[in-house]
């Protein structure tokens with residue numbers, strides 16, 4: 001069923017689903033779940049995400065690297081809920097992919113070195129002024145970060161026009177595949 005995830009993602013891409021490249025990743029801020037959209041990337045032969053090591057999510061995910069990742073592709077009416085284990089991206093992967101990032105993403109990554117993502121901006125500060133002072137370079141800053149995603153288990157929900165949706169759960173460790181009440 002893990003293969004089915006990639007087949008479905010290809011179907012969503014072919015259908016130009018605007019969510020085909022995206023996921024929602026959860027983390028825990030104390031006991032409060034936090035969710036955010038990230039680009040779900042093909043990295044180093046697997047799945048991965050890029051984010052700033054200075055961000056709130058980076059700190060939260062470091063503390064609880066097992067979490068849930070969600071995708072929904074409306075073009076094919078399929079939802080996946082993945083139970084995942086995150087492992088820090090190697091410097092090699094970051095060095096390979098960072099140069100291909102859009103210029104503004106690179107500039108922001110450098111800004112985060114001195115002004116972390118999520119910092120409160122003073123009323124008189126502008127993002128343009130902060131970026132101008134950020135001292136961006138053409139190499140990734142130390143805080144450029146992210147995670148490789150190991151899928152532990154997954155649940156696929158295929159919506160049906162008649163409402164009798166198909167819900168399946170697959171555990172990668174045991175290979176157990178179960179049909180669940182939708």
Ligand SMILES: Cc1cc2nc3c(=O)[nH]c(=O)nc-3n(C[C@H](O)[C@H](O)[C@H](O)COP(=O)(O)O)c2cc1C
Nearest residue numbers: 022034036037038039050051052055056057058118
């Ligand atoms: C379409 C879309 C794609 C995004 N992709 C990323 C991404 O790949 N990496 C990232 O760090 N933030 C991405 N974001 C921003 C995050 O959703 C989030 O606002 C930001 O990372 C701050 O999260 P945090 O405060 O939980 O650390 C994206 C947002 C949207 C709407």
